[in-house]
Amino acid sequence: MATQLKVDSPLLLTDEQMKTFITDGFLILQTDFSEEFHETLNTQLKTVYEEEGNPGNNLLPRIPELQKVFDHPIITGALTSVLGSDYMLHAHRHGHFNASPEAGGWHKDSYWGYQRMRNHHPWWAMIMYFPQDTPVELGPTGIMPGTQNYETRTFQDDETKEEALASGKAGTFALIHYDIWHRATPNVVGEPRFMLKFEFMRTKAPLAPSWDHEAESWSKPSSAQALPEQHDVMWEDTWNWLAGRVGSLADTRLKDEAEVQALVQELGDESEPQGLNAAYELACSGKNGVYELLQALYHENVRVSRVAAYGLSIAGPGAISGLISALENGRPKTVVHAAFALGELGHHAAKAVPQLIQCLKHSSEKVRRTATEVLSMIGQPTEEVVQGLSQCLEDPDVQVRFMAGLSLARLGPAAASAVPSLEKALNDENRYVRAHAAEALRYIGTEEAKDTLIQFLFNSRWCPTTTPANTFYP
Known part of the structure; x- marks a missing residue:
């Protein structure tokens, strides 16, 4: 049974809310700030x-x-439930202003130019916060339910009757899976509409449920019945993964050879959900x-290889040796897909670490980017891993550099030897490399790391009241 929470304790999501997040890819929630709070916030935003x-x-x-918004127990509880208690507020954030009568285009958000395999497991999430009453006429964000796991857009403009709208009173917010398809809807009123978008990242693979957990086994929420596609295995695996059970569905749906071959044919289906x-x-x-999925990694159609990687990412220990072998392949996409699956398998993939360290020196920047990330997802912070990631902070590719900072943050105190390299990265030309290096120092948390971070923050101190209209006084 749930325990009674203190007023300022995170208000964790329920089993039903978590199941809805897994299937639909979002939740619409509400904070309880006063009208005066939001009036003040909107005045500041407009100014x-x-x-x-x-x-x-x-x-x-x-x-x-x-900041009070992101300290609110409903928001901290939602984020803790989905991303764990050590989630990171990412350096990228954006205030969206919409006064247009035209709808925005459907899209997934990028990773600041970082072309990467998108995680079906929730390693990332976003909050879209509406500080004013946002009726449908004011143009709330539109979300296409259940599309968070599709690389391609699976619907047309005239097929949006299922579109969900983040509409409601001031303080409404959408907690969304980072990769869901969404858009700005028409603001037919023409009055200012703000949406404050903040991004968050999981820093540790889950070891146990981090929400208000009572049900052990998976069952679909009622909302899932209305989705155009059903993904029973994918959803159950995500539930188990969030509860700390990596690869728990391996060997649970044994099939004969004819059934396996029929599924192999469907891997290349034009329908991505299929x-x-x-x-x-x-x-x-x-x-x-598992054998057929490993073979599909080498398929001439890169799309089939990518889809196979998602299957292998939940296949458990039986897939590890084949995935390690694929790291030696001459096609970079195959290496990326194999490395991605190893990262999602977490601690099961510990024996792949030496080969992944070698991938940090690969000629393809896409391989280096992927290896940099998955080494921290596997969670084996050996000195060789820390040294390799430290060297990545000086990689010629900026996306390798900023992912190295995030990965070192995930390793926490075990990455203490990276502090001198992170100190250099604080002067990088790229804003996200600098920000991620600072976050890594915070998560490492040694005296040396804290001293380095404090000095950097003092040197780069930014005054929030210094504006062109108010340069010095008061």
Whole structure:
């Protein structure tokens, strides 16, 4: 049974809310701030936007009152439930202003140019916060339920009757899977509409449920019945993964050879949802299914290789040796897909670490980016891993450099020997490399790391009240 919470304790999500997040990819929730709080917040936003323009990544320090939003127990509880208690508030944030009568285009958010395999397991999440009453006419964010796991857009503009709207009173927010398809809807009123977007990252693979957990086994929420596609294996695996049970569905849906071959044919289906279902089913079908997925990694159609990687990411220890062998392949995409699956398998993939360290020197920047990330997901912070990631902070590819900072943050105190390299990275030309290096120092937390971080923060101190209209006084 749930225990009674203190007023300022995170208000964790229920089993039903977590199941809905897994299937639908989002939740619409509500904070309970006063009308006066939101009036003040909106006044500040309007003043900043009118006098200075969009503050971009300085949104939070420019409007300090906004920090109260992200300290609210409903928001901290939602994020803790989905990302664990050690989640990171990412350096990228954006205040979206919408006064347009035209709808925005459907899209997934990028990783600042970082082309990567998108995780079906929730390693990332976003909050879209609405500080004013946002009826449908004011143009709330539109979300297409159940699309968080599709690389391709699976619906047309005239097929949006299932679109969910983040509409409601001031304080409404959408907690979304980072990769869900969404858009701005038309603001037919023409009055200012703000949406404050903040991104968050999981820093540790889950070891146990981090929500208000009572039900042990998976069952679909009622909302899932309305989704255009059903992904029973994918959803159950995500539930188990969030509860700390990595690869728990391996060998649970054994099939004969004819059934396996039928699923192999479906891997290349033009329908991405169909291909994904086949991959997930094969992952649970025993040795023959895993063998076919490993073969599909080398398929001439890169799309089939990518879909196979998702299946292998839940296949358990039986897939590890084959995935390690694929790291030696001459096609970079195959190496990326194999490394991705190893990262999702977490501690099961510990014996792949030496080969992944070698991938940090690969000629393909895409391989280096992937290896840099998955080494921290596997969670084996050996000195060789820390040394390799430290060297990545000086990689010629900026995306390798900023992912190295995030990975070192995930390793925490075990990455203490990286502090001198992180100190150098604090002077990198790229804002995210600098920010991620600072986060890594915070998560490492040794005296040396803290001293380095404090000195950097003092040197780069930004005054939120210094504006063109208010340069020095008061």
